Amino acid sequence: NSGKSLDIIEIDAASNTGVDNIRELRETVALSPSSLRYKIYIIDEAHMLSTGAFNALLKTLEEPPAFVIFILATTEIHKIPDTIISRCQRFDFTRLSFSHIIEKLSLIAKKEKVQIEKEALEMIALASEGGMRDAESLLGQIISLEDKNITAKEVQEITGSSDKKNVAILAKCIIEKKSSQAISVINELSADGIDLQVLAKSTINYLRQVLLLKVSPQLKKYLSYELTAEQIEKMIDLTKISQTEEIVSAIDFLNEAQNKISSSVIPQLPLEMAVIKSTGKIPSRKKENEMERKFFEEEKLTSSSGSILEKEEEKILKQETSEKEENRQEKISPVPAPKALLKEKQELEEKKEINPDLDIEKIRLNWKKLLLDIHPYNHSLSAFLSNCVAKKLEKNKVILATPYSFYQEKLSAPENRLTIEKVLGNILKANVYIEVEIDRNVVAPKEEKTPEKEGRQDSLIDDALEIMGGKIVEQ
Incomplete structure (x- = not known):
């Protein structure tokens, strides 16, 4: 005994x-x-x-x-x-509840004839993290250092913990979006010498507890190790005026602020910034992204499709030209045009009025000019087109025919189609788009062999050899 x-x-x-x-x-x-x-x-x-x-x-x-x-x-x-x-009986002891520790500490304080405030007991119980021995040890240290009347402020100074009341006030201000009051609390506590990192940690934990109760009131059983029944009820009231995503954002901002406090020139600044962000005084990252996306969508709707397409075409043509000048021997990977953009262009062009001066004969007469004008952009494309003919015209769609599936595949590539449509449209002074099909009966038009043409033909042969990776067997 x-x-x-x-x-x-x-x-x-x-x-x-x-x-x-x-x-x-x-x-x-x-x-x-x-x-x-x-x-x-x-x-x-x-x-x-x-x-x-x-x-x-x-x-x-x-x-x-x-x-x-x-x-x-x-x-x-x-x-x-x-x-x-294997040679022992095992007994696992779980953490004691918050109220149980407070009750036991009250009994010890009464036997020792010590007056201690309820808030002080709660601080000791919270610092013990569910361990009765730690709670009793801490209470013994405080009794030995202080007189027979122990206040919450004295326990706070000894343990370095934050006053639960101040933490609750700060968290409530954040949830209610009262940034001015929250900043005032932070600065008052900072002036009193409170460790701001401990304050941030305590506030994060408080918001976490509110978040758990917001997700499900059934989770309150896991908070009995940290809170009294009265405190849990107050938190449940806070869940009724808060949104889950807002609590999550506040926890993220405060957690980020806690890591910056020690390196900040002004210690309370990271916490003040976290409060301002949490209370919605400046747009969150999510809101900024939504505003940005909405802006670009509106820009796309208000601007004409033709101008968007022209910018895309010019970008592709410039890139292809610069790459070929840097290294003609290197095989260049095509820059794919967006499918949505191509579809948009087709729908737009079909709706445009047909140019009455546009006919298939005019296209055939300008075919040689097309080969010459397209050569600076893509000499390989000029070689492909030399083995094609303009077969027919449907509204403003030019149907090209080639006997080779390889040529059809290359000419139908999005970046090549855009280049052909751009150059041909400039020649005809009309908006056109092309479609390439295979026709085994097509015979490419022959040209007279002049020294100039022979030189150009040799150039085309060289281009074909470069593309196909072949060699001349007989000439």
Whole structure:
């Protein structure tokens, strides 16, 4: 009853980790208890024992005297060897509830004839994180340092924790979007010497608790280790005036601010910025992205499709030309035009009025000019077109025909189509688009062989050899 006994021996494993310490223990185990029925050995922090010490203890654990009980206490059960665990009965102790710790501390304070405020007890219980021994140890330290009347402010100064009331006020201001009041709370606490990192951590934890209750009131059972029933009810009231995404954003901003406090020139600045962001005084990242997307969509709707297409065509043509000038021998990967853009162009062109001066004969007469004008943009494309004919005209769509599927595939590529349509449209002074089909009966038009044409033909042959990767067998 006095709390003292020679037959209860507590051993700190962190200070007695070696084999010699366990050998001394084995020698005293054989001695009978002096006054109690059993002799009890409590080995605290048992996971700190060395492997050799565990092996030395193993034999005694297998066959202990009838009057000896070993209690191995640890917070890291995974560090205890399986051979030891298999020879013991295991009892797992969960964290005690917040209210249970406060009740026990109140009883101790009453027996010690100490007056302590309720808020002070809550701070001690919160700092213990569900461990009764830690709570009792902390209370003992405070009693030894202070007088018989302990206030919440004194506990706050000793533990370095934040006042739960101030944290609740700050969190409520953030949820209610009262940025001015929230900033005032931060600056007042900073002036009082409160650790702003601890304040940020406490506020994050408070908002986390509100978030859990917002997600589901059933989760309140997991908060009983940290909160009283009264505090939980107050948080439930806050969930009714808050939005889940807003709480999540506030936690993100405060978490980011906590990491910046130590390196900030003005310690409270990161917290103030987090409050301003959380209360919506400046657009969040998500809102900024939505505004940006909306702006570009409106720009696309208000601007003409033709101008968009022309910019895309010019971009492709410039890129292709510059790449070919840099390295003619390197095979260039085409820059794909957006499918949506091509579809938009087709629909737009079909709706336009047909140019009355546009006919298939005019296109055929200008075919040689097309080959020459397109050569600076893409000499390979000029070679492909020399083996095609303008077959027919449907409204403003020019149907080209070629006997080779390879040519049809290359000419139908989006970037090549855009180039042909651009150059042909400039020649005809009309908006056209092309379609390429295979016709085995097509014969490409022949040209007279003049020195100039022969030179150009040789150039086209060289281009074909470069594209096909072939060689001249006979000339």
